[in-house]
Structures are given as structure tokens and as C-alpha cells.
Amino acid sequence: MKASDLFIKALESEGVEYIFGIPGEENLDLLNSMKDSSIKLILTRHEQGAGFMAATYGRLTGKAGVCLSTLGPGATNLVTAAAYAQLGAMPMLMITGQKPIKASKQGQFQIVDVVAMMRPLTKFTHQISSASNIPARVREAMRNAEGERPGAAHLELPEDIACEETDAKVIVRSQFDIPHASDNSISATVEMIESAQHPLILIGAGANRKYACQTLTAFIKNTGIPFISTQMGKGVIDERNPLFLGNAALSANDFLHRAIEHTDLIINVGHDVVEKPPFFMEQGGFEVIHINYVTAAIDPVYYPQQGVIGDIGNSIERLTRRITPQQSWDFSRFMEVKAHLDRRLLEGIDDDRFPLYPQRLVADVRKVMPDDGIIALDNGVYKIWFARNYKAHIPNTVLLDNALATMGAGLPSAMAAKIVHPDRRVMAICGDGGFMMNSQEMETAVRLKLDLVVLILRDDAYGMIKWKQANMGFDDFGLDYGNPDFVMYANSYGANGHRVTSAGSLAPLLEMCFNIPGVHLVEVPVDYSENDRILNHEINENSRLI
Ligand SMILES: Cc1ncc(C[n+]2csc(CCOP(=O)(O)OP(=O)(O)O)c2C)c(N)n1
């Protein structure tokens, strides 16, 4: 068999459904091998878009998303997506081409050492130097990408290897279960939780990866212990749950930090130090139990005293069976904090001012999204508002990146979400800055006939940096720009462009967009003038008063 055919067969055997990317001449054998394959090629307009789509496919399915590029410039364009997958623990496999390795063809033309470039950004990176090794290398790349903690893997398939003949056979996936935590660690944890006074549960990104939602919901119901979530832990448990205190969108000085100050034990489920810390450990302060698939990466502000390492669902189920709710537990302070925060979160939801204020925007988006609707956020200051104010109802319905926190991923990740869940409502939410970083993928979305709403929050500036600039006491300088006419821009792609002209028209317009097939771009002028006052000062001051 030809090596490139074997490569594609190996990917088919891994269950790969799509390859996102842009082939170059060095990938033409592989491309040709895809012609008769069950794997669908999704051609994009930039490798970064392909990488973000593959990573999000991996995030939503647990199976590595696969992307493809040529050597040199194609591969360097994948670098940000590699970091996105690696930091965000999203399983992804990148395949890049290379000039022939056995006989040089064109000197050093277009050649960079892609394997070395990918090393700090991946769990596994390898140049295939013999066709007979393809089955093992593909398997190993997938094992690395998908195994806990998931991340990026990379394989380079040089042009002369891709057309070799080989009689090697595909290696099928190994069957295994994720190991379970030891009885000792479960017993020690039960003891710690039962003897705490004010235990508090924190749910992080890892709990969104596998199916921990039902067991965690039962754990919280049976124990009555209140919980908070990190940005990437949103939705593991329905945030309308009466024991949900709030989201750690801000690192410090929010209402829920009053609860964190009061706890003596944090039960930290699925946390990952890559997320902005939702709390800071201090010597002599509260203790932390780390419940996760892998042991905690230690950091100056994170050094849990107890680990429960193994399948999260299994650990939680066993803890639920073993823990007896204690008379001595006292959650009154937590519930006081919740009452204050809940009241504050209602402020501004019907604010009629225009351009729109973020609180109204978040409330209106929530109104048009069903429980299973997915919002995919790019990076900008609105991410804080959505993390804090948007209540997620089910797992993986708020796709935000609190790991690499890159701009430019909102649109591609929404597209991947729509491909994985064609029957659900999906909305990309982007700043005018982040959207423009990968806006060329509008063409891909239109070509794929995706039903998608792309919300652009227009402040004609890098608003998030303006907000930080104000917070640090600097003058307003150097962060404003102009924009294309987004309505005409969308229309030129064959999408449908819309502009919001009053606060009251946003929700009905979004509803209409979801009812008309196709890609809809909705430009929403936003007023960020209160971000500094509210996020930097008011929350801090008000939370100190409770
Ligand atoms: C690729 C990349 N470049 C720069 C940054 C730093 N950064 C974070 S948010 C931001 C501004 C975002 O502007 P925009 O997308 O318009 O959103 P806004 O905050 O204005 O709503 C910048 C420059 C980043 N996170 N990622």
C-alpha cells in the first residue's frame, strides 16, 4: 500500500471524521489518499482557523481533531492553534508536510525545523522517516493527544515518505478504562470533608471534559455543599442550581471571593493551573483537595494537601456514597454572599441605553439561547461579562478560552461546534478586534452552509486593553481603530449582515437570525465606558461591604 493511503487508513481506524486545513504541494499524496476515504476535508482560508476548528472538535468530542498544513509557512501558521489546544487541554493532531528528507530537492527553500518548533507546544511531535512506522506513530500521536491531560500532537509526513510503498498494517486503538482513585485517598478525603466547617466545591475545566455532570450534580444534591465554577468549568452543573454561588471570572475581589475567604476547605474538581487562578492558596489558609485525572501541577498559589487521582466521575460517585452531611457544616455565609451576588447580577439586564451595555447584551443572548445552545467566545473584555453573568445550563455550552486566551478563535470554534452539533443553536461572540483576526473563515462557514450567528461587539477599539489601561492608571492612548462596514462585509461573503440600532431590537433580531438558515453576522455597537467603574472598582467596593 502507498504510505499516504496507510496514513489515512490509520486515521480512519482512529475514528477521524474530518481533516481541517490547507494542503500544500508536499501534502498532495495525502490529499489524494483522502479522495476515497470516509474522512471529510474541510478546507479553510487560514491554517490558524483550521487549527482552532480541530481543537474545538477535540474539546467537544474528546477525540483528537485533525488539521493539516504544508511545511514552513503553513506549519508556522498552526503555531497559535497548537498552543491553544495544548494549554486548553483540547485533543488535536496536526499533520504537516515537508520536502523530501532522503534527497534534497530545493536547498533550504521553505524549510524550517517544524518538529523542533512544535516541541514546546505539543505533547508529542515526530517526523515520520519510514512508511513502515506510520501505524505506530499515528497511534502514539493520538494516544498522547487524547490521554489525560489532553493536548496537541504533531506528525510531519515528508513528501518522499508519503509516496513510499509499505506492507505495514494499521494498529487498532487499545481498549482501556481510566484508572480509579485508591480507597485510601477516598477515605482521607471523606474524613477531610466531614471534619471541615465550611467546605466549598470549585469546578474547573477538567470536569467539563468527560461525563462528570450527573455524578457531580448528585454529589451536590446529597451533600448540600455549595459550589463555584471557573471560566472553563462553566456548565458542568446547571448554574441555576440553588447551591451555585457564582463564577470566578475575576481573579480577586469579586463577591464570591468573600465566600472563598470564609472557606476552610476547597474541594477542587477538574481544576487546571493553566486557568487564571480562581483563588490563591496561602500558608496557614484554607486547605485544598484536588480531584482530577492527574496529580496537581504545583504552583506558588496552588499546592493541594490531598489528591484524589483517577476518573473524576468514579471518584465523585464513591465520595457521594461515603460522605454523611454534617450538622457542624455551616454554609450561612456562603448563602449570604450568593444572595448579594444574585441581586447584583440582575442589575442592567433591561438597560435600554444604546449603544448596548454588556449586562443587557448578556441577558438578551441568554434569552435566545436554549439550554443546549452553544456560545463560542473570542477574547475581549466581554468574556468577563459572559463568564460572570451568563448562566450555563449544561456542559460545554460556553466555549471560552481561559488558557491561551487568544484572540481569533471565536468564529472557528463556533463553526466546529456547529459541525459537531448541527441541531443546536450556535453563536460566535467576538470583539471587533478578535473577529478581524480570522474573519476570512466567514467564507468557509458560508461554503459549508452552516447555520450560524456571529455577533460582533463593536467598540472600534481593543477594549479589553483599554480596560486594563484604565485600571493601571494610564491615559487612554493607542488602542482605537476603524472598522469595515460589517454589514457589507458579511454580505460580500454571501452571509447575511445585520446592524443593531436600538437595545430593544437585539433579542428579536437574534431570534430571527436563528430562524433563517445561513450565516448571519450581527453588528452590535457596545458601550464599554462603565467597564472600569464596575469591574475595577464597584464590584471590589461593594463586595467588601457584605
Ligand atoms: C492573538 C492575541 N493578540 C493580542 C491579545 C491581547 N488582547 C487581549 S484582549 C485584546 C483586545 C480585544 O479586542 P476586541 O476583540 O475588539 O474585544 P473588546 O475587548 O474590544 O470587546 C487584546 C489585544 C490576545 N489575547 N491575543
Ligand SMILES: [Mg+2]
Ligand atoms: Mg473591540
